[in-house]
Structure formats: structure tokens, C-alpha cells
Amino acid sequence: MGVDCIGYRVGTGGAFVYLRYTTPIYKVSSSVVLKEEGRKGSSAMPGTLEELAMMGSVSNVENELYILKSRSLVRSVINRLDLHTSYIVEGRIKSTDLYTQSPVIVDMAQSDLDKLSETIRFEMQMTSALSVHIRGLVAGKTIDTTFAQLPAVLMTDLGTISFTRRPDVNVNYSLLYVSIEHPDAVISTYRGNLEVAQASKQATVINISLNTPYREKGKDFINTLIEVYNNEAIEDKNQEARNTQLFIEERIAIIDKELSTAEQNVEEYKRTEGLSDLQLNLQRDMQMGSQYEQRVVDVETQLDVVNSLNSYLNSPANSSKTIPSNIGIQDPTLSATTSEYNRLLLERERLAQSMTDDNPAMKRLNEQISGLRESISASISSVQQGLQIRRRDARNQASLFGGRVSAVPTQEREFMELSREQQIKASLFLMLLQKREENALALAAYANKAKVLDEAANAGQVAPRVMIVYLAALLLGLLIPMGIIYVSDLLQYRIRTRGDIERITRVPILSEVPRYEEGDNIAVLENETRAIDESFRMLRTNLLLTLGAENKVVACTSTVSGEGKTFVALNTAISLALLNKRVLLVGLDLRIPRIREYMNLETKDGITSFLSGYEKDIENLIVPSGIKDNFWVLPAGPIPPNPA
Numbered sequence: 001m002g003v004d005c006i007g008y009r010v011g012t013g014g015a016f017v018y019l020r021y022t023t024p025i026y027k028v029s030s031s032v033v034l035k036e037e038g039r040k041g042s043s044a045m046p047g048t049l050e051e052l053a054m055m056g057s058v059s060n061v062e063n064e065l066y067i068l069k070s071r072s073l074v075r076s077v078i079n080r081l082d083l084h085t086s087y088i089v090e091g092r093i094k095s096t097d098l099y100t101q102s103p104v105i106v107d108m109a110q111s112d113l114d115k116l117s118e119t120i121r122f123e124m125q126m127t128s129a130l131s132v133h134i135r136g137l138v139a140g141k142t143i144d145t146t147f148a149q150l151p152a153v154l155m156t157d158l159g160t161i162s163f164t165r166r167p168d169v170n171v172n173y174s175l176l177y178v179s180i181e182h183p184d185a186v187i188s189t190y191r192g193n194l195e196v197a198q199a200s201k202q203a204t205v206i207n208i209s210l211n212t213p214y215r216e217k218g219k220d221f222i223n224t225l226i227e228v229y230n231n232e233a234i235e236d237k238n239q240e241a242r243n244t245q246l247f248i249e250e251r252i253a254i255i256d257k258e259l260s261t262a263e264q265n266v267e268e269y270k271r272t273e274g275l276s277d278l279q280l281n282l283q284r285d286m287q288m289g290s291q292y293e294q295r296v297v298d299v300e301t302q303l304d305v306v307n308s309l310n311s312y313l314n315s316p317a318n319s320s321k322t323i324p325s326n327i328g329i330q331d332p333t334l335s336a337t338t339s340e341y342n343r344l345l346l347e348r349e350r351l352a353q354s355m356t357d358d359n360p361a362m363k364r365l366n367e368q369i370s371g372l373r374e375s376i377s378a379s380i381s382s383v384q385q386g387l388q389i390r391r392r393d394a395r396n397q398a399s400l401f402g403g404r405v406s407a408v409p410t411q412e413r414e415f416m417e418l419s420r421e422q423q424i425k426a427s428l429f430l431m432l433l434q435k436r437e438e439n440a441l442a443l444a445a446y447a448n449k450a451k452v453l454d455e456a457a458n459a460g461q462v463a464p465r466v467m468i469v470y471l472a473a474l475l476l477g478l479l480i481p482m483g484i485i486y487v488s489d490l491l492q493y494r495i496r497t498r499g500d501i502e503r504i505t506r507v508p509i510l511s512e513v514p515r516y517e518e519g520d521n522i523a524v525l526e527n528e529t530r531a532i533d534e535s536f537r538m539l540r541t542n543l544l545l546t547l548g549a550e551n552k553v554v555a556c557t558s559t560v561s562g563e564g565k566t567f568v569a570l571n572t573a574i575s576l577a578l579l580n581k582r583v584l585l586v587g588l589d590l591r592i593p594r595i596r597e598y599m600n601l602e603t604k605d606g607i608t609s610f611l612s613g614y615e616k617d618i619e620n621l622i623v624p625s626g627i628k629d630n631f632w633v634l635p636a637g638p639i640p641p642n643p644a
Contacts (some may be wrong), residue, residue: 026212030455032205032226033206061198062361066355068229071187071353072354077221085178090177102166103166104163104164105165106163107162113159113180116181120161122135122138122143123176123178124178129165131146133145133146134154151164151165208226219457236346244322252429265418292398295394301431305431307384314377329383338376341369347365348369511535511542514532514535516532524574536575539575570599584634585631585632586607586633596636603623606621606637607621607637609621
């Protein structure tokens with residue numbers, strides 16, 4: 001089996017095992033669109049205020065991104081869904097979180113959860129439909145108890161744990177591993193995996209996604225996150241409406257008393273003075289002046305409301321409260337500025353839960369609120385001055401007609417003043433009653449701030465990426481063989497190529513002899529032009545040029561057996577003999593002699609016979625090669641007992 005095949009199998013096998021035993025991570029996503037804040041009187045806003053409102057709308061989306069990912073909002077979701085408690089069933093390959101399919105609900109009081117110093121882990125085994133066995137180590141103490149009936153309570157050093165049978169869930173699992181974590185740890189985990197981003201800079205669409213190994217948990221988390229976000233936004237709006245309602249109720253109580261006093265004064269004056277209806281000769285003048293008198297009443301009604309609002313604004317106790325906005329002030333600029341101020345104030349309260357005052361967004365918001373409060377104060381002053389001017393003009397016009405009734409008795413004029421005061425109080429009282437009803441309708445009509453475009457749904461697996469894992473495995477399958485070959489080459493001490501010789505020595509290379517695969521070891525033949533013949537001819541030529549005429553002895557050796565020294569020596573000798581050189585081939589391999597075998601020599605004696613003293617004359621050991629008359633051989637002879 002090749003190295004490349006091994007690498008491929010190792011890579012794909014590793015990828016398969018990794019994908020099989022790794023818990024997949026899924027992406028659950030949803031998208032919502034933020035409803036644009038309604039601005040009362042926006043069409044009548046001056047240019048500067050309108051631009052300020054547009055800037056607020058742009059920054060509002062960025063603020064909502066912080067709010068959606070705030071710890072307080074995530075904490076509310078965690079507590080509502082009880083995500084701090086996990087029910088795990090261990091399988092043969094992977095574990096499963098039962099979530100809402102656990103037959104038993106394990107719960108702790110919120111006060112105990114907030115004080116948890118460590119994670120609580122224990123085993124829970126259903127022994128029957130209503131009995132459960134608990135076993136584990138909690139706060140260093142061993143717990144091994146059985147509850148014969150549910151619900152039940154377990155007292156521990158870390159808090160009280162309650163066990164309740166979940167209805168409509170069958171007992172399909174004998175052993176569950178239950179863990180209860182501190183909410184802060186769960187909050188950090190979910191915030192780290194939660195992504196909240198604006199779809200584009202020009203849109204108010206927000207994409208919400210969560211990476212989680214449990215898809216159902218992820219869907220419930222995102223849906224509940226949006227629900228809690230909307231509920232808190234509605235609560236903020238209701239807070240403004242309730243504040244306005246409280247202001248109106250206080251004013252109604254005051255005006256009601258003043259109206260009752262004015263009516264009593266009119267009745268008492270008519271009874272004591274015995275007055276009848278106005279005389280016919282005064283009716284014409286009174287009718288002509290009635291419109292101006294009514295103007296005075298309307299202006300003084302609004303002026304009273306503005307003065308009350310100014311007192312409310314200047315009160316230190318109301319510096320952080322929303323300003324009543326729907327109380328009958330007929331000034332579009334003031335109404336628009338007040339609405340924008342209330343919106344930014346509520347937004348600051350929500351952002352304060354997730355960021356400090358040093359945050360650039362919070363600083364920018366505080367500056368906007370301060371500027372708007374100054375603008376409101378200036379607008380109130382301007383409105384007061386305008387109303388005072390209108391009141392003075394109306395009074396002047398009314399006095400023109402009032403001069404025509406100068407002859408009217410003093411009692412009648414006093415009666416008219418009392419009646420006018422009664423009318424002012426009655427008009428103001430009716431206006432406040434109307435505004436109370438309008439505010440009550442607004443309190444009940446607030447809709448969700450975020451409209452769901454796409455319900456939370458599985459957006460696919462994000463980890464592990466199957467294709468990426470297999471591509472990595474394929475790449476690994478290619479790198480492993482390359483690495484093996486590279487390491488093997490680094491650890492390799494054999495000389496394989498001519499370049500190896502040239503790299504490690506300066507000895508000249510005479511020739512390169514190709515591998516000879518034929519059975520006969522006598523490769524060099526006369527008048528042949530094969531590669532093997534040409535290589536030995538080149539070796540012969542270079543050898544003669546290197547040795548010169550004086551050097552006539554050549555040794556052919558190698559480090560280990562089997563490298564071809566006998567084959568090269570034999571065929572080099574044959575090549576020299578074919579050149580009509582007198583050649584003697586001496587076999588000096590005393591361990592594994594091969595010359596006698598290669599040349600089919602019958603003699604068994606050789607150089608060892610001379611060295612051992614068996615033969616005194618070495619020339620008697622030299623035999624003809626049988627190839628050329630000028631070619632003789634001195635074999636190695638018998639192998640000695642210790643050739644070393």
C-alpha cells in the first residue's frame with residue numbers, strides 16, 4: 001500500500017470520526033423591523049428640530065442593538081425559559097439535551113440561583129411515574145435519596161431544589177444528568193453566541209442570530225428575546241402615559257374644587273343681590289362682545305395649563321421624569337419637542353442598564369436630552385408670552401364693548417366677572433376630562449415596537465463545516481505522504497543519485513551504471529550497443545584516463561553486500577579485456593564470494609588457500625576466465641571460519 005493511499009485513508013478516517021463524535025453547532029436566526037417613533041406635529045417642526053429628530057432616528061437603531069444584547073434583557077429571557085437548568089441524556093455517541101421533554105422539572109428560587117457559588121450536578125432516575133431517585137455530590141456532600149412522590153423538595157447548602165412532574169411527558173429515560181448553573185454564567189454564554197446587527201445603514205431592520213447546539217432552545221430564546229424587548233418598550237411608553245395621567249388627575253382635582261367654588265359664588269351672589277336676567281338693551285352689546293370674552297377664556301385656559309407645565313418642568317423632583325405631552329397645549333413645536341424629549345429620556349433609562357455614563361452613545365444621548373430640555377423651557381416661555389399678548393388683545397377688544405355697558409349697575413358687572421370665572425374653570429375642567437380620556441386610549445393602544453419579519457428558524461449548521469472538514473482531510477491526506485517522504489528523505493543515509501555523491505564528496509564520478517535486470521551477470525558483450533555496454537565502456541575510458549599508464553590496480557568495493565561491487569568489477573574487467581588489455585580479476589570478498597558463481601568456475605581454491613598456507617604458489621590458483629584469452633580470474637576460495 002502506497003504512502004499516498006495511507007495518507008488519504010488517515011485523513012478521511014479522521015474526518016469521519018471527528019464529524020461523528022463532534023456536537024454540531026446550528027445557527028438560529030430571525031429578523032425584525034423597528035417601527036418608527038411617531039412624532040406629533042412633525043409636519044410643523046422647524047427645520048432644525050426636524051433634522052435633530054432625523055438624527056435621533058438614525059442613532060436610535062444603534063441604541064436598540066445595545067438594548068437587544070443587554071445583560072438585563074438576556075437575563076429576563078434566561079429566567080423565563082429556565083435555561084440555567086439542563087437535562088442531559090448520554091447516548092452511545094452523543095449526548096442529548098431534553099430541554100422541555102424532561103419528565104421532571106428541577107427548579108430553584110431566584111434568590112438561591114443568584115447566590116450560587118458553584119454549578120450543581122447530580123443524577124436523576126425515574127423509578128416510577130411519580131418517584132425519582134437523586135444521587136450526586138452537592139457542595140462537597142453526597143446526596144443519595146429517593147422521593148416516593150412528586151412534587152418534592154431537596155434542601156442543600158447551596159439552596160432549596162424543587163422537583164415537579166412535567167405533565168404530558170412520558171418517562172422514556174431512566175437516567176438523566178441534571179446541572180444548575182449560575183444565571184450570570186449562562187448569560188455570558190448566550191451573549192457571546194448572540195449576534196445582533198443592522199441589516200443596512202439605511203434600514204431599521206435588525207437581524208438576530210444565535211449559534212447553539214440545541215435548535216429548539218435557540219428558537220425559543222430568540223422568540224422570547226423579541227417578546228421581552230417589546231414588553232419592556234411598551235412598559236416604557238405606558239410609564240410616560242401614566243405620568244401624564246397622574247398630572248391630569250391632579251389638575252382635575254384642583255380645577256374641580258375651584259369650579260365648585262366659582263359656581264357657589266355665582267349662586268350666592270345671585271341669591272343675595274336678587275339679580276334677574278340681563279336686560280334686553282344690554283343683550284346686543286353683550287352678544288357683540290361675547291366672542292372676545294370667549295377668546296379671553298380660551299387663552300386663559302391654555303395659559304393656566306402652560307403655567308402648570310412650567311412649574312412641573314422647573315420642579316427638581318421632576319428632573320428625571322417624562323414631561324406630560326398631551327395636555328391641550330396648542331403649539332406644535334412645543335408638543336413635538338416634548339415628545340422627542342420623552343422618547344430620549346426613556347431610551348436613556350433603558351441604555352443605562354447595559355452601559356455607563358462614560359459611553360460615547362450615552363454622552364451623546366445626555367447632550368441631546370439637555371438641549372431638548374432647554375428648548376422646551378424656551379418654548380414654554382415663548383408660548384407664555386404669546387398667550388399673554390393674545391389675552392391682552394382680547395381683553396382690549398372686550399373692553400370696547402364693555403364701555404357701552406358702563407351704566408350697568410355694579411352688581412351686574414360683578415355678576416359678569418363671577419360668571420366669566422366660572423366659565424373659565426368649567427372650560428378647563430372639560431378640557432382636562434377630554435385629555436384624560438385621550439391619554440387612557442393612548443395607554444391601551446401602544447403596539448409592539450419591533451415587528452417580526454421572520455420567525456426564529458434554523459439557518460443551517462455552522463460548525464463543524466462538513467465540506468471544509470473533508471477538504472481539510474483531503475489536504476491532510478496529501479500532506480501526510482509528503483511529510484513522510486520529506487522526513488524519510490531527511491533520515492535517509494543511502495546514496496541514491498549522482499547528485500548525492502556530488503553533494504557530499506569531491507571524488508570524480510567515472511560513470512553511471514544502470515540497473516541490469518537480466519539473469520546473466522555477464523552484461524558486457526562484444527560489439528553490442530546497449531545502455532549497459534555503453535556505460536561500462538564509458539567507465540573503462542574514464543578509468544584509463546584517470547589512472548594513467550603507471551597505475552594498473554583498481555579496487556572495487558562497497559559498504560554492504562548486495563550493492564553490485566562484484567557485478568561492476570566483473571563487467572569492468574570484461575570491458576578492459578575486450579580492449580585487448582591483460583586483466584586479472586581477484587575476488588577479495590571473503591564473506592559472500594560470488595565471482596566463482598557468476599563465471600561458472602569449477603575450481604574451489606582461491607586467495608584464501610594462499611593466505612592460509614594451503615597453496616604456496618599463488619599463480620597455481622589463477623584460472624582462465626573462459627571469456628577472453630587475456631582475461632584471468634583469482635577467486636576468493638573457501639570461506640574462512642572468521643573472515644573478519
